[in-house]
Amino acid sequence: MSNLNDIRDNEGSRKKRMRVGRGIGSGKGKTGGRGVKGQTSRTGVAVKGFEGGQMPLHRRLPKRGFHNIFRLDFNEVSLDRIQTAIDAGKLDASKPVTEAALVAAGALRRVKQGVRVLGTGELKAKVTLEVAHATKTAVAAVEKAGGTVTLLASAKASGETAA
Template identity: 70%
Template structure:
């Protein structure tokens, strides 16, 4: 068998139906749209419209909620920090902040609320971290390795003075 002998099974590929191409085609004249009415015209489609019946997206109950005050952190595990130090991408002698992590390729972008360190993985390098947040486990792992964590929480929004 050669590559030029390869073929689909008979009937595996079916051509699309060409509507509006004469009465003999079976889809001529009205082209499967029926007679008159909104849906027989061009440009007709109302997504979610069910002929006046209450649409399903309105019949179903709504669930959950989006917290507009939620913080958006770039999350980094301590194991990922150790891997970056081992690969020579992260300098353990200098303070490690969001910009250093971005330059090392540990995080993709510095998000608006900063970096949060999580405690998954092992850490042996002595790191001086300056981040927006860290879990108890992450702080314990960093301090056990001889490093330190400085949490620079984002500044709270200033309330308008009502005088």
């Protein structure tokens, strides 16, 4: 057992920083590890991707793909997860299952730009879902269990359908 006056950091846990430009004996004197002359020996140089005037790789390669700026980012929840929440008593199947109810039940962390219900898993309870989007298999499974799916207007406005 060590005494209070013997307490110190572990060996090597605190490393002294390299002080550049402090003489030849330091190993980092004179040019301070920057080499000789040139752009990168100067201060304020940021040359990521610069290839000395040659056309850089990221400009030589062709542009690919398309990014749809109007795409909605849905948070997805499966029927299995909804059924688990109902079984645990966190969701009330007699009331409409809304996006806010799913978050409150812990089935989702947050509603992004709406909720999409996926058809994976099995739904036994008769529920009324009020969500932004649902897959064909999810709608079929909910209707088979005796429930209904209502799509919210925000998703329909952007061209999304239940299909």
